[in-house]
Amino acid sequence: MLRALFSILLLILLTLPAAARLIISPVTDSPPSCREMDLNEDPQSPLHKIPIYDQDGSGLCYAYAASQMIDYYRLQHGDKSYDLTNPVYASWATYYKNPSYFKSSTLDGGDGPKVVAALKQQGMCTNRDVQKQLRQLSSTASDSEILEFLDIVYKNHGGWFFNEDWETTSEEVTKKIGISCQQQDSLKAVLQKKDFFSLAPTEVLSKMFKDCAAKPVNVPELEAYSFGDDKAMKDQLDKALAKKLPAQVDLCSGFFEDPSFRGLRGWSPPLFRSSNGNSQKGCGAHAVVVTGRLNINGSCHYLIRNSWGSYWKPEGATACACKTRSGAYKQICNDPKEVAEYVGCWFDQKTMLPNTGGVNVFK
Amino acid sequence: MFLNKLFLIFLVSASASWAWACDELVWTVNGKGEGVCYDEKHEAMVSAKCLSASCEAVTFLEKARQLKLSSTRTGTVQNPGSPYCKFLKGTVVIATNERGSQTAFCKASDGSLVELSSLGRKPKAP
Numbered sequence: 184m185l186r187a188l189f190s191i192l193l194l195i196l197l198t199l200p201a202a203a204r205l206i207i208s209p210v211t212d213s214p215p216s217c218r219e220m221d222l223n224e225d226p227q228s229p230l231h232k233i234p235i236y237d238q239d240g241s242g243l244c245y246a247y248a249a250s251q252m253i254d255y256y257r258l259q260h261g262d263k264s265y266d267l268t269n270p271v272y273a274s275w276a277t278y279y280k281n282p283s284y285f286k287s288s289t290l291d292g293g294d295g296p297k298v299v300a301a302l303k304q305q306g307m308c309t310n311r312d313v314q315k316q317l318r319q320l321s322s323t324a325s326d327s328e329i330l331e332f333l334d335i336v337y338k339n340h341g342g343w344f345f346n347e348d349w350e351t352t353s354e355e356v357t358k359k360i361g362i363s364c365q366q367q368d369s370l371k372a373v374l375q376k377k378d379f380f381s382l383a384p385t386e387v388l389s390k391m392f393k394d395c396a397a398k399p400v401n402v403p404e405l406e407a408y409s410f411g412d413d414k415a416m417k418d419q420l421d422k423a424l425a426k427k428l429p430a431q432v433d434l435c436s437g438f439f440e441d442p443s444f445r446g447l448r449g450w451s452p453p454l455f456r457s458s459n460g461n462s463q464k465g466c467g468a469h470a471v472v473v474t475g476r477l478n479i480n481g482s483c484h485y486l487i488r489n490s491w492g493s494y495w496k497p498e499g500a501t502a503c504a505c506k507t508r509s510g511a512y513k514q515i516c517n518d519p520k521e522v523a524e525y526v527g528c529w530f531d532q533k534t535m536l537p538n539t540g541g542v543n544v545f546k
Numbered sequence: 547m548f549l550n551k552l553f554l555i556f557l558v559s560a561s562a563s564w565a566w567a568c569d570e571l572v573w574t575v576n577g578k579g580e581g582v583c584y585d586e587k588h589e590a591m592v593s594a595k596c597l598s599a600s601c602e603a604v605t606f607l608e609k610a611r612q613l614k615l616s617s618t619r620t621g622t623v624q625n626p627g628s629p630y631c632k633f634l635k636g637t638v639v640i641a642t643n644e645r646g647s648q649t650a651f652c653k654a655s656d657g658s659l660v661e662l663s664s665l666g667r668k669p670k671a672p
Contacts, residue, residue, distance in 0.1 A: 493647045
C-alpha cells in the first residue's frame with residue numbers, strides 16, 4: 184500500500200512541471216499578425232533598466248506610462264543626458280510649468296502625448312535631482328505618496344475650503360495613503376517650516392523644482408490613434424512592436440480582473456474611441472505600456488506593463504512575465520516562488536482591444 | 547521495508563523544507579529593509595516571520611478571502627487589494643527593491659506585511 188502511494192507521489196512530482204507547461208504555452212508557429220515580439224527578451228533591453236513603478240492612489244498613470252516610453256526610447260538610442268524620467272516631475276512640467284496645458288492645482292488625469300510634447304519643449308530634471316528635492320519633504324514616503332498628501336492638505340487647508348482641523352485631515356490621509364501619523368506630522372512640520380503648508384501641490388512642486396537644470400529630451404513625438412475599429416488599434420500596436428518600440432495604451436482597466444468586462448460602447452468608427460460618451464460607467468480609465476505580443480494557446484496576446492507594482496498579477500491575465508530571482512527574464516512565470524518581480528501580464532487581444540480607447544506610438 | 551523508511555525520510559524532509567524554506571526578498575519600507583517570502587498555503591507574499599509564527603498579515607489574508615468588497619472603477623483606479631486593506635484597518639505602504647522597482651504592501655499593526663493585490667485575489671480552487 185505504502186509502496187503504491189510512494190510511486191504515485193513520485194509520478195506526480197515528475198510530471199508536474201510538464202503539466203504546468205501544457206496549461207499555458209506559447210505557440211511558436213503563428214500567423215504574421217501574431218508573430219512573437221517581446222521587447223523584454225533581449226538582455227540589453229532598456230526595459231531591464233527601467234523600474235516597475237507603483238503609482239499608488241495617485242492619478243498619474245499617464246505620466247508613469249509616458250515616462251517609461253521616453254526612457255525606453257532614450258536608453259535604446261544610448262542617450263545618457265540624464266538618468267530616468269521622473270513621473271511626478273513629468274506631470275508637473277506638463278500641466279503646471281507649461282502654459283499650453285495649464286492645470287491649477289491637481290495633476291491627476293492627463294494625456295501621454297502631451298507629456299512627451301511638453302518635456303521635449305522644456306527638458307527634464309534628472310531623477311537624482313528630483314529625488315533630492317522630494318526627500319527634503321519626506322525621506323521615507325514614495326513620490327506619489329507625497330503628492331497625494333499635498334493634494335489632501337491643499338483640499339482641506341488651502342483655497343476656499345479652509346479648515347484648521349488637522350485631525351480630520353490626518354484621518355483622511357490615513358484612510359487614503361499608507362503613511363503613518365508620525366510621517367504625517369513630520370511632513371506637516373517640514374511644509375510649515377518651508378512655508379509650503381496649504382499651498383496647491385503644483386505650487387509646492389514649483390518651489391521645490393525651481394532651480395533644477397533641465398536636460399534635453401531627445402525623443403520623437405507621440406502620435407495618438409483613437410479612431411477606428413479594434414483592428415485599427417491592433418495595427419498601431421503591431422506597427423510599434425515591428426519597430427522594436429513599445430506603445431502607450433489608454434484603456435478601460437476593468438478587464439484586468441474580469442475578461443468579460445467591456446468598458447467602451449463600441450461606437451467607433453468614426454467616433455473618438457476614448458471620448459466620455461464612448462466609455463461605459465465604471466470604465467476605470469487608465470494608461471499602460473504594451474511591450475510584447477505572443478501567441479498563447481492559439482490566441483494572440485499583448486504584454487501589458489502596468490504601474491501598479493511588482494506583484495501585479497490580475498485574475499483576467501492569461502499569464503504574467505517576470506524577472507526570476509536569478510535575474511533572468513521569463514515570458515511565462517507559473518511558479519510564484521521563482522519570481523523576483525512581475526514585469527507585465529499577457530492579455531488576450533479579444534479582451535484587450537474592445538477596451539482600448541487609444542494607442543500612442545512614437546512618430 | 548527499505549522503501550517504507552525512504553518514504554518516511556522523504557515525507558519528513560519535504561514537510562520540513564516546506565515549513566522553513568524561504569528565500570527572502572528584501573523590500574525597503576519606510577527606510578527599513580523587510581524580508582518577504584512566498585506563502586504557498588495562502589498564495590501570497592508575506593513577511594518572512596509569518597512563515598514560522600502567527601502574524602496579523604496572514605489573518606488579513608484569511609479574513610479578506612471571506613469578504614467581497616467592490617473595487618471602485620470610477621475616478622482614480624486603484625489596486626484591487628486597497629479596499630480590503632483599509633477595511634481590515636491595515637496601512638498601504640509603498641516598498642522599493644534594490645532595482646528601484648516599487649510595490650504596495652498592506653501593513654498590519656504588528657508590523658507584518660502582505661502584498662496588497664493578493665488581498666483582493668481569491669485563491670485558485672484546489
